[in-house]
Amino acid sequence: MSYTIVKADLIKNKSDLINLWKRNYPHLIQPEKRFNWMYEENPYGPPTCFLLKHNKSNNFIGAASLIPRRMFINDKPAMAAIAADFVIDKPHRSLGPALMLQRAIISECNKGKFKFIYGFPNKLAEPVHLKVGFKVLGKTVRMVKLIHTYEKLTERTHPLIAKILSPLLDLTINLPNVLKPTDIFSEFLEYFDERFDHLWQNIPKNNQIIGERTASYLNWRYISDPYKSYKIFVVCDKEKKLQGYIVYSTENKTVHIFDILSQDFYETLLRSFTIQIKKKKDINSISFMLLEDCPVIHYLKKHLFFKRPEDLNIVIYYKENAVLLKSIYDWYLVAGDKDI
Incomplete structure (x- = not known):
């Protein structure tokens, strides 16, 4: 199966992202509320989101986002991001599609948009993060x-x-x-x-x-x-x-x-x-x-x-040297x- 990464337009692709959440986050009540709060009202601006399109069906079957967060590094402000909302529809959950989404995510850091990325991945998602270059910061x-x-x-x-x-x-x-x-x-x-x-x-x-x-x-x-x-x-x-x-x-x-x-x-x-x-x-x-x-x-x-x-x-991703x-x-x- 072949896939294409698409950088989301949060106005045009709002329903695509919400539908992905509905299919993959059954516990999330009224996902529209999360979108309004996290994606439209964030004081640091809208998240960067990537969608994964299944070319044969032309449907969006996965997504991953970066939630902007201003951090201070040794008393100096820097824009960082939280890796969030990493979802893939069950029939497509294999290493290839997952890596495509995570590589798209770290590309934003490599381009200089964010100083670093951090996240709290679950045990299934963590190996994918590590494979694209994230490092374990520590345990909780x-x-x-x-x-x-x-x-x-x-x-x-x-x-x-x-x-x-x-x-x-x-x-x-x-x-x-x-x-x-x-x-x-x-x-x-x-x-x-x-x-x-x-x-x-x-x-x-x-x-x-x-x-x-x-x-x-x-x-x-x-x-x-x-x-x-x-x-x-x-x-x-x-x-x-x-x-x-x-x-x-x-x-x-x-x-x-x-x-x-x-x-x-x-x-x-x-x-x-x-x-x-x-x-x-x-x-x-x-x-x-x-x-x-x-x-x-x-x-x-x-x-x-x-x-x-x-x-x-x-986990953290830092272009220069995460260690x-x-x-x-x-x-x-x-x-x-x-x-x-």
């Missing part, structure tokens, strides 16, 4: 903190014993969070205001690679998301200056952190957040997926977050940096 890990232990204990012991032991265990694992700092206050917000721009401007970005986190970006990424409801927790100092935030959602008695950022208040931020979450009797744990070497892991461990393996690698880009800088990549 899931950091988990128990909040209420009763249900977990009932999985291993009698409910009566769990009822006796759980209050003691709850107190022990949350002991570092008992005393709330008196020189800060915390609150929950409905949206990201101009204070987040000031926080982002003051965050040190030397010797690391981190995605831009302005109020405009954060409101688009989290508040405008048509599929998930997020909450914003912040801490401020005694002058009411924003010192850090956590973005999270709640599902199945677990709080899932998607983003966290602070300058010098990570410990206070995590302590205050845990105190607030512990008040919710229907929450058993806090979970946070991020790059295994992400600098914030140090603070999570201090607050008794324990590492659990996550079967997902982060060099990987080794020189600390990468700040967390769940919210994923391609959604």
Whole structure:
């Protein structure tokens, strides 16, 4: 079978791409909402998308996209992209068509449109990424903190014993969070205001690679998301200056952190957040997926977050030298940096 790569016109080919999603993403409810949000409202501009046409039928049977994202490399802005929406109809899922799409994707980086590309491919897609030149940046890990232990204990012991032991265990694992700092206050917000721009401007970005986190970006990424409801927790100092935030959602008695950022208040931020979450009797744990070497892991461990393996690698493509880009800088990549 022969195929042709076509660079998508996101106006003319909108229905082609959405139909591909419908056929390959059965869990994606109303894919039109994703297109409107991710492809038309992105503050960094529209994605670059390639379609794969089956020449015999003249139908589009695959696609792959690059979602633009402004990153900072050693405190200097650069336009990067997230490899996303890599789909091929089942009858055509072989190495050849997959490689054609991924080679089209990296050609945009080779031409200089993007400084680098990163992605979170699944285990089936990862070998294709690696074959065209992507390198593994690192594994993802899931950091988990128990909040209420009763249900977990009932999985291993009698409910009566769990009822006796759980209050003691709850107190022990949350002991570092008992005393709330008196020189800060915390609150929950409905949206990201101009204070987040000031926080982002003051965050040190030397010797690391981190995605831009302005109020405009954060409101688009989290508040405008048509599929998930997020909450914003912040801490401020005694002058009411924003010192850090956590973005999270709640599902199945677990709080899932998607983003966290602070300058010098990570410990206070995590302590205050845990105190607030512990008040919710229907929450058993806090979970946070991020790059295994992400600098914030140090603070999570201090607050008794324990590492659990996550079967997902982060890959990068860099025209000049992906290994060099990987080794020189600390990468700040967390769940919210994923391609959604």
